[in-house]
Amino acid sequence: MSTLRDPFERLLDPARVIDHALERRLYSRDGSIAQGDCGLVVLPETTAEVAACVRLAGELGLAVVPRGSGTGLCGGAVPLEGAIVLSVARMGAILEIDPEVPCARVQPGVLNLDLTTAVRHLGLHYAPDPSSQQACSIGGNVATNAGGPHCLASGVTAQHVLGMEIVLADGEVLRLGGTAPDPPGYDLRGFVVGGEGTLGVVTEVTVRLTRDPAQVRTMLLDFPTVRAAGEAVGGIIGGGVIPAAMEMMDQRMTIAVEAFVHADLPVDAAAMLLVEVDGTPAEVAAHVAVVEEVGARTGARRVRVARDEAERALFWKARKSAFGAVARVAPNYYLHDCVVPRTRLIEVLERIEAIAAEFDLVIMNVFHAGDGNLHPLIAFDRRDAEQVERVHAAGTAIIEACVAVGGVLSGEHGIGLEKRDFMPLTFSAVDLDAQARARDAFDPEGRMNPAKVLPLGSRCGELVLDAGSLPPGTWL
Amino acid sequence: MAVTTVLTPSTAEELAGMLREATASGRRVDVVGGGTRSRAGRPGPPGDVEIRTGGLRRIVAHEPQDLTLTVEAGLPVTEAVALTAGAGQDWPQAEVRDGSTIGGVLATGASGRRRLRSGAVRDSVLQIVIATGDGRLVTAGGRTVKGVSGFDIPRLAVGSRGTLGVITQVTLKLWPLPEARGWFGAGGGLEERLALARAAVTGAGRPTAVILTPGRIDVELAGPPDDVVPPPGMEPSGDPPAPVGTGVVEVGVPPPRLGDLSVLLEDEGFAYEARFGVGTCLVAVDDAAGVARVRSWAVGLGGHAGVLDGPDGLREDPWGPPPPGLALMRRLRDAFDPAGILNGRLVPWA
Numbered sequence A: 001m002s003t004l005r006d007p008f009e010r011l012l013d014p015a016r017v018i019d020h021a022l023e024r025r026l027y028s029r030d031g032s033i034a035q036g037d038c039g040l041v042v043l044p045e046t047t048a049e050v051a052a053c054v055r056l057a058g059e060l061g062l063a064v065v066p067r068g069s070g071t072g073l074c075g076g077a078v079p080l081e082g083a084i085v086l087s088v089a090r091m092g093a094i095l096e097i098d099p100e101v102p103c104a105r106v107q108p109g110v111l112n113l114d115l116t117t118a119v120r121h122l123g124l125h126y127a128p129d130p131s132s133q134q135a136c137s138i139g140g141n142v143a144t145n146a147g148g149p150h151c152l153a154s155g156v157t158a159q160h161v162l163g164m165e166i167v168l169a170d171g172e173v174l175r176l177g178g179t180a181p182d183p184p185g186y187d188l189r190g191f192v193v194g195g196e197g198t199l200g201v202v203t204e205v206t207v208r209l210t211r212d213p214a215q216v217r218t219m220l221l222d223f224p225t226v227r228a229a230g231e232a233v234g235g236i237i238g239g240g241v242i243p244a245a246m247e248m249m250d251q252r253m254t255i256a257v258e259a260f261v262h263a264d265l266p267v268d269a270a271a272m273l274l275v276e277v278d279g280t281p282a283e284v285a286a287h288v289a290v291v292e293e294v295g296a297r298t299g300a301r302r303v304r305v306a307r308d309e310a311e312r313a314l315f316w317k318a319r320k321s322a323f324g325a326v327a328r329v330a331p332n333y334y335l336h337d338c339v340v341p342r343t344r345l346i347e348v349l350e351r352i353e354a355i356a357a358e359f360d361l362v363i364m365n366v367f368h369a370g371d372g373n374l375h376p377l378i379a380f381d382r383r384d385a386e387q388v389e390r391v392h393a394a395g396t397a398i399i400e401a402c403v404a405v406g407g408v409l410s411g412e413h414g415i416g417l418e419k420r421d422f423m424p425l426t427f428s429a430v431d432l433d434a435q436a437r438a439r440d441a442f443d444p445e446g447r448m449n450p451a452k453v454l455p456l457g458s459r460c461g462e463l464v465l466d467a468g469s470l471p472p473g474t475w476l
Numbered sequence B: 001m002a003v004t005t006v007l008t009p010s011t012a013e014e015l016a017g018m019l020r021e022a023t024a025s026g027r028r029v030d031v032v033g034g035g036t037r038s039r040a041g042r043p044g045p046p047g048d049v050e051i052r053t054g055g056l057r058r059i060v061a062h063e064p065q066d067l068t069l070t071v072e073a074g075l076p077v078t079e080a081v082a083l084t085a086g087a088g089q090d091w092p093q094a095e096v097r098d099g100s101t102i103g104g105v106l107a108t109g110a111s112g113r114r115r116l117r118s119g120a121v122r123d124s125v126l127q128i129v130i131a132t133g134d135g136r137l138v139t140a141g142g143r144t145v146k147g148v149s150g151f152d153i154p155r156l157a158v159g160s161r162g163t164l165g166v167i168t169q170v171t172l173k174l175w176p177l178p179e180a181r182g183w184f185g186a187g188g189g190l191e192e193r194l195a196l197a198r199a200a201v202t203g204a205g206r207p208t209a210v211i212l213t214p215g216r217i218d219v220e221l222a223g224p225p226d227d228v229v230p231p232p233g234m235e236p237s238g239d240p241p242a243p244v245g246t247g248v249v250e251v252g253v254p255p256p257r258l259g260d261l262s263v264l265l266e267d268e269g270f271a272y273e274a275r276f277g278v279g280t281c282l283v284a285v286d287d288a289a290g291v292a293r294v295r296s297w298a299v300g301l302g303g304h305a306g307v308l309d310g311p312d313g314l315r316e317d318p319w320g321p322p323p324p325g326l327a328l329m330r331r332l333r334d335a336f337d338p339a340g341i342l343n344g345r346l347v348p349w350a
């Protein structure tokens, strides 16, 4: 029936050209709740195949949506209007590990955790560690500029990408950056990170690897109030310590997670903090002392230090299974990823609590407290249309509350489709136009992942189109 | 002979107006911060207009609790660093020199010696405001310590040498000042010093800088006082000297190749400063032949070399072979500076 697959079968093994309705439906979604419309899925295995597919799509006048593992939470990998989904899942080889730089050259489909596992015996790791690290791809991490608990001290993905190979919208293959620092010209490598698939398909990445610290200490602090936990966050940073990671979980979330991982978490605490410090023994001792002192001062009931590596791993498992644990509370969740100034954390958390009450919804919090990156998670059931409307309204209220105190729309998940139309809350028309022009420099015809990141009408003078073409489930 | 008009705007809006005007009239603009790096780029006549950023020097917001600092770009770096130090904080990624402005440091992407531990200066920029060549005031990024809201124009602006727009304001991410900091060093033969440098880079002490210079190796340590003690074979020293010559070339090579470069430089008697673990090296050169030699070594080792500073005679070919992506870079320049009036001599592909 479909004739769309025919020309692509001339480029790829037919088994890697998928037009089966059920599979197209699977590829019409990502980790968010947006539902798209996928015309065809192609699974290239080489850069040359990627380039050929992108070129052919261009000739056919079709849009291309790059896809990694599909764990994105903002609809970034969701195809619209029958676009072609180009999955790099078959490009999963670690091409080279250079322990001297240290760095690794990988294909984009390599899973984040697999990379760290592959270099562990060398005393190295890949620092950005999103909670989805077992499932998400390095290419997807690059495209979203992913963060993770340990990005507090070591920085987000952009700081760990040394170079890349990218296929542009016209099929041109470019190698940007590399292990030699600061090549002349503009930092195209840096600009592509966080481009959410709109600037081209990333077909290879050279990432910096990090040497394991001499010592690590992981602590759980539990607090009688959320306010006290927030004060502890401020106290630790104010005490001159940027921990390797500092994560907060509220009581609802702690209960859900404990039922899932059995880590003997303090389920009766209003909030708990997971704080990790690392470095030389002297550094670790000094930082642990600050954390303990601040904990005592702000009313932590207990500072539990992980006894051994197994307990440390358990603490982290608890943190990283949080989103999954929400399934015990409600079938769906809608998540915001705003960042607020650290000094405004408490006030915003209190406002979120009020919003939950106002809209009669369950909101759970688990987030990167150290850098003010909130993840208020609204648990709901999408079959209940009236509830969905309240979820929508509460989400907007949360975003507005964050922006009102000087926050930004996203800390790490990206803008994609779901946050796209909130962009004017933080950027002027001139700002958005400048972003659109920069994007267009990469892809003048708008073929790569169109309609993402920038609201329609961002280009000065562009006609504002009717939003009726958006898929159901998209929040506007 | 044409005379360059010097303009010193005192607000970003005023500056943007001047650029709109220059775009309309097709007049070429040179941007000057502290002016410490005026001998850069291709030789050629100066622009019709020189815009100095010195009037833009307000401290917009210092939020010590958030570890962020928002300032106008004409502020001298030394003032910004003194201000943050007063709050027990630091901007460790930047090259801090007397006379340099924040905008100049960012426009040249001048990372300091502490890059080994703290990262490149472009990683410290949270939000940026630039006046594009045609005078649009564009804000990009956000003032929070983390954020991915939209396309990363700050990363494009940093290191773009004022060829996309004039940076008028930035928000920087600060770090706590370490409790103690100190330099330790040793002399000795090159092989011996290279071994010390490699040991320091991979060692558990996580030094902030490992600097090889002719006849010396110096390492800066920072952290609790117990950690700031001489490593084996070294004794307390001071900031190593920067190489001085007629001009200065900056080399970037894959970090493990820096030792090979140092051998070549030291054999041939060049003054240099190699930043181990990072892969950059500053080399003093006296003539165009020196530039060409250093560049051929750099390229041979998988890197590149550009003239940072020097008289016209050293800058006939300031950057060497162009990087991939020139067409893209040209389109970006068109997007930000459609009339191509800004800092034409600093565009690396013309």
Ligand SMILES: Cc1cc2nc3c(=O)[nH]c(=O)nc-3n(C[C@H](O)[C@H](O)[C@@H](O)COP(=O)(O)OP(=O)(O)OC[C@H]3O[C@@H](n4cnc5c(N)ncnc54)[C@H](O)[C@@H]3O)c2cc1C
Binding pocket: B030, B031, B032, B033, B034, B035, B036, B037, B038, B040, B053, B073, B074, B095, B096, B097, B099, B100, B101, B102, B103, B104, B105, B107, B108, B109, B110, B111, B161, B162, B163, B165, B166, B167, B168, B248, B250, B282, B308, B309, B343, B346
């Ligand atoms: C003697 C000496 C040696 C140096 N050696 C090194 C070195 O070895 N390595 C190193 O990394 N750095 C070096 N520097 C670098 C210097 O620290 C940086 O280039 C920077 O600090 C210059 O700042 P400035 O304000 O003086 O800029 P200027 O010299 O005024 O300008 C530098 C460049 O930036 C542009 N520019 C300035 N302000 C803006 C703005 N607001 N918006 C857009 N563009 C702007 C200018 O057009 C120009 O292209 C050296 C400086 C000196 C004085």
Ligand SMILES: Cc1cc2nc3c(=O)[nH]c(=O)nc-3n(C[C@H](O)[C@H](O)[C@H](O)COP(=O)(O)OP(=O)(O)OC[C@H]3O[C@@H](n4cnc5c(N)ncnc54)[C@H](O)[C@@H]3O)c2cc1C
Binding pocket: A030, A031, A065, A066, A067, A068, A069, A070, A071, A072, A073, A075, A076, A077, A088, A108, A129, A130, A131, A132, A135, A136, A137, A138, A139, A140, A141, A142, A143, A144, A145, A146, A147, A148, A149, A196, A197, A198, A200, A201, A202, A203, A323, A324, A412, A413, A416, A449
């Ligand atoms: C349980 C859970 C926890 C999470 N925790 C975190 C967290 O802690 N931190 C965090 O940052 N994120 C987190 N996420 C979000 C998500 O995992 C990240 O955004 C991740 O980087 C997406 O990778 P992916 O391979 O799944 O990409 P996808 O979802 O497939 O794609 C994401 C975006 O990248 C683009 N893209 C993908 N591959 C390429 C490529 N090769 N070239 C060009 N563009 C490409 C897509 O077009 C899309 O716009 C979490 C998600 C889940 C479900």
